[in-house]
Amino acid sequence: MTSVAITVQRGLAGETPRDETFTVPYSEGMSLLDGLIWIRAHADATLAFRYSCINANSCKECVVSIAGKTEYACTARLTSSAVTVRPLGNKNLIRDLVTDTVPPKEKLGAVTG
Amino acid sequence: MGDAVTHLKTDVLVIGAGGAGMYAAIAAAQHGKQVLLLDKSLIGRGGATIMAQMTVAVAMGEQAPDHWTRHHADTLTAGRGLCDEELAALLCREGPDRIREMDEWGVGWTREDGHLKQVMAPGHDGPRCVFVDFLNTGPAVAKTLRAKIAKTDGIRRVSNLSVTSLVTRDGGVAGAVALDLNFGKPVTIAAGAVVLAAGGLTRLYRRNSASVNMGGESYALALDAGASLIDMEFVQFFPIGHLAPRLVGMDPIMWDPFRYKLGGRLLNGNMEEFIHNYGATDSGTYTAPRDVTAYAIVKEAEAGCGSPNGGAWLSFEHIGEATLRDAFGPVIDRLARNGIDLTTHPVEVAPIAHYHMGGIRVNEQMETEIAGLYAAGEAVGGANGANRLSGNAITEALVFGEVAGRNAAQNPNTPGWQAEWAQNAIGDIARLSNSGDNRSGLEFGALYGELQSLMWEKVGLMRNAPGLAEALSRIREMQTIDLPALHPRDTGAFALGVQEWFDLRAALATAEAITVSALNRTESRGAHQREDMTDTDADQAYNQRIKRNGAHIALDTLPVRRADIEIITSGAAE
Numbered sequence: 001m002t003s004v005a006i007t008v009q010r011g012l013a014g015e016t017p018r019d020e021t022f023t024v025p026y027s028e029g030m031s032l033l034d035g036l037i038w039i040r041a042h043a044d045a046t047l048a049f050r051y052s053c054i055n056a057n058s059c060k061e062c063v064v065s066i067a068g069k070t071e072y073a074c075t076a077r078l079t080s081s082a083v084t085v086r087p088l089g090n091k092n093l094i095r096d097l098v099t100d101t102v103p104p105k106e107k108l109g110a111v112t113g
Numbered sequence: 114m115g116d117a118v119t120h121l122k123t124d125v126l127v128i129g130a131g132g133a134g135m136y137a138a139i140a141a142a143q144h145g146k147q148v149l150l151l152d153k154s155l156i157g158r159g160g161a162t163i164m165a166q167m168t169v170a171v172a173m174g175e176q177a178p179d180h181w182t183r184h185h186a187d188t189l190t191a192g193r194g195l196c197d198e199e200l201a202a203l204l205c206r207e208g209p210d211r212i213r214e215m216d217e218w219g220v221g222w223t224r225e226d227g228h229l230k231q232v233m234a235p236g237h238d239g240p241r242c243v244f245v246d247f248l249n250t251g252p253a254v255a256k257t258l259r260a261k262i263a264k265t266d267g268i269r270r271v272s273n274l275s276v277t278s279l280v281t282r283d284g285g286v287a288g289a290v291a292l293d294l295n296f297g298k299p300v301t302i303a304a305g306a307v308v309l310a311a312g313g314l315t316r317l318y319r320r321n322s323a324s325v326n327m328g329g330e331s332y333a334l335a336l337d338a339g340a341s342l343i344d345m346e347f348v349q350f351f352p353i354g355h356l357a358p359r360l361v362g363m364d365p366i367m368w369d370p371f372r373y374k375l376g377g378r379l380l381n382g383n384m385e386e387f388i389h390n391y392g393a394t395d396s397g398t399y400t401a402p403r404d405v406t407a408y409a410i411v412k413e414a415e416a417g418c419g420s421p422n423g424g425a426w427l428s429f430e431h432i433g434e435a436t437l438r439d440a441f442g443p444v445i446d447r448l449a450r451n452g453i454d455l456t457t458h459p460v461e462v463a464p465i466a467h468y469h470m471g472g473i474r475v476n477e478q479m480e481t482e483i484a485g486l487y488a489a490g491e492a493v494g495g496a497n498g499a500n501r502l503s504g505n506a507i508t509e510a511l512v513f514g515e516v517a518g519r520n521a522a523q524n525p526n527t528p529g530w531q532a533e534w535a536q537n538a539i540g541d542i543a544r545l546s547n548s549g550d551n552r553s554g555l556e557f558g559a560l561y562g563e564l565q566s567l568m569w570e571k572v573g574l575m576r577n578a579p580g581l582a583e584a585l586s587r588i589r590e591m592q593t594i595d596l597p598a599l600h601p602r603d604t605g606a607f608a609l610g611v612q613e614w615f616d617l618r619a620a621l622a623t624a625e626a627i628t629v630s631a632l633n634r635t636e637s638r639g640a641h642q643r644e645d646m647t648d649t650d651a652d653q654a655y656n657q658r659i660k661r662n663g664a665h666i667a668l669d670t671l672p673v674r675r676a677d678i679e680i681i682t683s684g685a686a687e
């Protein structure tokens with residue numbers, strides 16, 4: 001079976017970010033999100049990333065930065081060459097690939113006053 | 114715990130912000146109540162509503178004369194004798210009002226010659242289904258409701274707040290406890306009335322069209338609060354879900370309308386049509402019911418006549434390129450990006466878990482047996498019986514959402530709260546959030562994957578008594594042994610492990626309810642197919658009800674609720 005190396009930026013807000021590389025089984029046509037889901041289920045159950053719809057590309061929750069470009073993890077296709085994923089640079093970091101993309105009026109802080 | 118738990122108070126709490134929850138929130142606010150709308154994902158994005166790409170069934174009578182009683186008759190036929198006929202009537206009768214209201218709010222239903230365009234779909238007696246082109250129905254519905262919510266006074270909304278438990282008091286609902294995902298902390302909510310609209314359960318199956326948030330939480334929360342569930346054995350498998358090659362960025366159930374519109378041919382591994390061998394007519398009409406088509410594909414593959422990945426071929430090769438481009442529009446380019454050229458190659462399709470007919474038992478006000486607790490959307494059981502007519506689910510979400518929100522607003526309870534009512538639920542979150550190291554070595558990914566395989570193989574499309582019994586004993590073992598020993602590895606901000614523990618707990622409770630119901634229904638009917646009992650038994654034309662009984666669940670049967678509705682066939686639109 002072929003595999004692909006996925007490097008992911010890790011760390012909580014306020015920590016010094018670190019890069020970690022995972023080797024993921026590769027099959028033709030798979031998405032970066034498929035790879036991240038595999039890592040969380042099989043390699044590191046602490047990796048944080050946002051997603052909901054997986055296939056439909058409708059929720060638009062899975063945006064990350066791939067090789068410096070903003071993309072949906074669920075439509076970005078993996079190839080057999082290594083890839084690096086980082087959280088969006090223009091949003092506040094929460095953890096790993098998760099940034100604060102919740103609209104301001106939908107935050108708990110906004111309703112507790 | 115140390116620090117104080119965040120506490121919120123509202124007249125009406127709505128759990129889940131899909132089509133049903135958003136409509137309920139709008140309706141309750143329009144009736145003068147303060148509403149709090151929560152979603153474990155982002156508001157309007159987490160569930161099935163935004164993913165729906167196809168059609169919405171409503172007797173608008175715009176394309177051709179129609180009447181809601183005809184839609185009702187088709188719904189009952191599809192439901193194989195088990196529809197709650199009053200709930201089905203509510204869905205069909207009020208559907209047109211919701212569709213017009215959505216139209217006023219700017220959803221943009223596709224029009225033709227000055228009227229709403231309505232198309233045929235399997236099981237309907239005429240062109241009845243509205244939609245938003247191209248494959249944009251769900252996103253348009255979700256966007257319209259989000260915009261309407263933003264403009265409606267009295268609705269507070271919070272994303273990434275995941276309800277883990279309902280709080281009840283003296284036979285009534287008092288509120289809920291939720292996990293604040295962004296900080297990994299518990300939140301308590303006091304509410305006069307609660308609308309449970311947290312969607313369906315298809316994530317429990319290995320092959321599914323679900324988002325990550327469709328894991329049966331509605332049913333588990335309701336059961337735990339003391340409400341009952343009905344028809345849990347009826348999980349709908351969509352017959353021609355995409356199988357291969359890997360398709361990204363597209364809903365796996367997208368083929369149906371095209372097959373229907375263009376006449377896509379369903380072929381076995383020998384490139385021969387086969388549905389007619391299973392008692393349905395299909396070639397040239399494509400009207401074989403969903404359950405028959407799903408059954409035929411699985412049986413054909415079992416007999417060694419499947420496509421290479423164990424499904425069937427879907428071929429559009431006999432259709433000209435120009436016609437294909439016209440029908441598929443920009444979708445053709447999205448397919449090309451997936452390396453799919455329909456003019457030269459068929460694709461592989463196979464059944465996929467898609468929708469749940471069963472669910473929370475409610476009356477026509479959408480109220481459960483627990484005072485002040487309402488349900489709406491796919492969470493509700495009954496309207497679709499043993500098999501759902503295509504296009505009925507969005508209508509159900511909008512209609513039932515409005516009814517639930519309106520009635521919840523009229524509920525006289527005032528929110529009351531004492532911290533100790535929620536102690537156990539808060540304790541669960543606190544304990545999981547502090548566990549940190551994973552001593553047992555059990556992993557969520559492996560356990561959830563095992564459950565999905567078990568459900569797919571033993572509680573899926575083809576069932577038999579030994580398989581169901583085996584599944585049930587493993588599910589119960591996972592509940593009593595594995596779940597308590599599972600400790601999240603991550604804690605704090607966006608610790609998905611804490612959420613996953615609750616996901617597994619809800620999945621197991623829901624899986625138990627499905628499996629017990631399936632084991633007890635000793636016949637085949639609609640979406641429930643027993644290999645060991647292939648006939649439909651007229652004496653089992655009843656609904657099965659599941660209720661909590663201490664640590665376990667109890668099952669009994671109820672007569673189907675009938676309604677005496679005369680079909681109105683003549684006359685113009687209304």
Ligand SMILES: Cc1cc2nc3c(=O)[nH]c(=O)nc-3n(C[C@H](O)[C@H](O)[C@H](O)COP(=O)(O)OP(=O)(O)OC[C@H]3O[C@@H](n4cnc5c(N)ncnc54)[C@H](O)[C@@H]3O)c2cc1C
Nearest residue numbers: 129131132133153159160161162167168276312490491507
């Ligand atoms: C891919 C796909 C295509 C479909 N196409 C069609 C179609 O063409 N026509 C049709 O009629 N039907 C279709 N359906 C079915 C239909 O979309 C659904 O039945 C309907 O949208 C359900 O609406 P809902 O509001 O009940 O649930 P959902 O839209 O699923 O919303 C439920 C919400 O609850 C949230 N939630 C879950 N648990 C919790 C919790 N514990 N706390 C807080 N929030 C929670 C979820 O995040 C989600 O946002 C399709 C379904 C799918 C999956």
Ligand code: FES
Nearest residue numbers: 053059060062074
């Ligand atoms: S996961 Fe929904 S758009 Fe990517």
